[in-house]
Amino acid sequence: MRLLLIHARSFSFEVRDKAVENPEPLTEELKRGSADNTLVVFTTVEENDNDSPSFLERVADDVLDVAGKVKASSVFLYPYAHLSPNLAPPPKAITILNALYETLKGKASIPVYRAPFGWYKAFNISCLGHPLSELSRTITPQESAPQRKPYT
Amino acid sequence: MRLLLIHARSFSFEVRDKAVENPEPLTEELKRGSADNTLVVFTTVEENDNDSPSFLERVADDVLDVAGKVKASSVFLYPYAHLSPNLAPPPKAITILNALYETLKGKASIPVYRAPFGWYKAFNISCLGHPLSELSRTITPQESAPQRKPYT
Numbered sequence A, B: 001m002r003l004l005l006i007h008a009r010s011f012s013f014e015v016r017d018k019a020v021e022n023p024e025p026l027t028e029e030l031k032r033g034s035a036d037n038t039l040v041v042f043t044t045v046e047e048n049d050n051d052s053p054s055f056l057e058r059v060a061d062d063v064l065d066v067a068g069k070v071k072a073s074s075v076f077l078y079p080y081a082h083l084s085p086n087l088a089p090p091p092k093a094i095t096i097l098n099a100l101y102e103t104l105k106g107k108a109s110i111p112v113y114r115a116p117f118g119w120y121k122a123f124n125i126s127c128l129g130h131p132l133s134e135l136s137r138t139i140t141p142q143e144s145a146p147q148r149k150p151y152t
């Protein structure tokens, strides 16, 4: 799983068109969303990822650790197919993203929002630009700890 | 080289603090920038990249092909360390990014802007959300054609 975490002064999105053959079904709630002072978690589910609780808890703990350090008021889980060339098939990605969302909600003391998988979306983001405002992660089911990059 | 191309209604950035020991020297021109209807090219220079003209021309041709398809009014080259775990060392990244910038300027019929390497930056982006508004690429010096991902 690849994550790009951006601490945003503001973030908003709005669903446009279908991007895959069987996208996640839309609800009114999922068609648009916005938040201020939020940690946006651009998330690519990779082919070797799974929905084991220990893996997803490791991901959630890392995300919430960053959210706490930057004092974000919420977390925004945003499916993003552009961080890895090794994508999980869409049905698997949907399952894992939703399990990660539930894991985050179960652990977080701040609101957790999400955007739907499989739709083109317009979005606006205002990245704050402080040293922790952009971080990337590769976390795999096999590792014992999150892998951090050399200079982020 | 990893590219994330975002067709933005608007994009702006402003330099904050040093992010690496020897960042690119700043000029007034490089401290901030903005553009409307621009193709933002978030760019990660990887360790196996080089500044050979044939490689950089291949990258530039691909970027300008997308810019033409989306009818962008400019291209905005933005150094981005978060698209790959295999980063080139900073001096090499600076050399290659500047060579890519010159290659783009030499080929483009629209303005080409850039942001400096090695600085934390605040930025605002408004992604349009149409099907070609977010594309990713991995292009290497060894390949004969850009590699495209399964569903972008």
Ligand SMILES: [Mg+2]
Residues within 6 Å of the ligand: A028, A029, A030, A031, A032, A033, A034
């Ligand atoms: Mg909503």
Ligand SMILES: [Mg+2]
Residues within 6 Å of the ligand: B028, B029, B030, B031, B032, B033, B034
């Ligand atoms: Mg400028």
